[in-house]
Amino acid sequence: MVVLGLAGCAPLPHVASETAQSAIPCPSVPPAPSGEPPAVGDVATDADVAYTKSSAMTAAQFWKIVGTLPVQASQHDFDALSAKLRPCGLATWVSFDARLTLLLYHLDTAPLCLWYSNNGGFPGPVYSDDFLYARADTVLAGPTTYGDALSKNELRWGESDQGTGEFLLYVAQTAADSAGESDALSAAEQRDIPLSYESGTNPASASPGDPQTACIPAS
Secondary structure, three states, rough: OOOOOOOOOOOOOOOOOOOOOOOOOOOOOOOOOOOOOOOOOOOOOOOHHHHHHHHHHHHHHHHHHHHHOOOOHHHHHHHHHHHHHHHOHHHHHHHHHHHHHHHHHOOOOOOHHHHHHOOOOOOOEEEHHHHHHHHHHHHHHOOOHHHHHHHOOOOOOOOOOOOOHHHHHHHHHHHHOOOOOOHHHHEEEHHHHOOOOOOOOOOOOOOOOOOOOOOOOOO
């Protein structure tokens, strides 16, 4: 279930293209999944992942949409993206958040959290929001950077402590708010996205089931 609140490294390329100001064609999205969604627990299950995946747009569709953002996108740029997605409607908003949730969930692992604890500039325990926003920054950096994070167990994000990936969490919600469909989006995501992107919900995380602390620094 989506929960809204979606130290520097060397600069890395962003997925953004030169078409940031162009209109976004509304993607074809999957129909709402059939059957009862899994029961929501503190730790995700394979059923949660599969059900959320059935609600999600493809990764290629998601990256294409995120790729319309300019490098070092500001809150204004994310608001503009929400405005472009507004005409696409409820099914697109849900499928966008479902894919974003999956991408963030798969970064919620113990090795990545420990790496961030030792390299992210936050002494002491890394709390859930810190690690969530670092994962969101990694998603914002694009598919190549995201793939490197998974394969190398090293989070890489942005242009040295930019931190704007957090705004990805609110893109669909802002589109729904502007269309007067906040309640409809909330109900649809409660039904169609049993997975959570919050830190500690992935069984592979450093502290599964503990929403308060993502991990303790390696000694």
